[in-house]
Amino acid sequence: MTDQLCPCGSGKPLNSCCGLYLSGKTYPTTAERVMRSRYTAFAMGNIQYLHKTWHPDTCPDLQAEDIETQWTRLEVVKSKAGLKRSVVEFKAWYTENNQEHLIHEVSLFKLYKRRWVYVEALPSWP
Template identity: 50%
Template sequence: MSTCPCGRPLSYSQCCGRYLDQGATVPDCETLMRSRYTAFVRRNHSYLLASWHPSTCPDLQPADLEGTTWLGLDVLRSKTGFKKGYVEFRARYQDDEKTEHSLHEISRFTHHKKRWVYLDEIEAWPGD
């Protein structure tokens, strides 16, 4: 059994596959962030669009997901509040020239149509 790309010690079907393939409701923003990382790994374009707030969703094309090989995700901290939440993470990836990069981001999440969605990246952890 291989573990889920998001790094949780579960199989894909027990973890992010529940959201990507089966439409289960994501319980909190960390789980949403992990499932979106897995969607980047698996190039699940429709899931990324569906979990992006319409006000900030870019004109993402399926081809935009090609050329990047995702190598791992570390969730540094997360906070889920009432209809808003934050996740700080580091993700490693390799570009199409096989150069490795590290992406460090604090993501902000909110509710849209009663579901967690990604809103945007913010500069600093709230309250610090």
């Protein structure tokens, strides 16, 4: 368990990557790290962390069955950090019925109570 690689694709052990955030030991300081750790939370079924990193205005009432997707890989395409808004473009792959699918999203993050939180998907790169 200790040398399990982090699902976010960083190549680092989970415990010294997103595991630090999911366990609540610390909070990620950049939107890109929030995005990566949210992917890991989706992959590991950690609803509590997803709620914690979601802006209260857009956060859905997630249930366990909402996040049963089998995530296989994450690639951060690019990210742009701002003072109060940051944007992260990523691709995430998952398998369903033995077929690989891809989600390609541009995500908006905002600073809320001094923490970066996910707000929503944007229609395109701003």
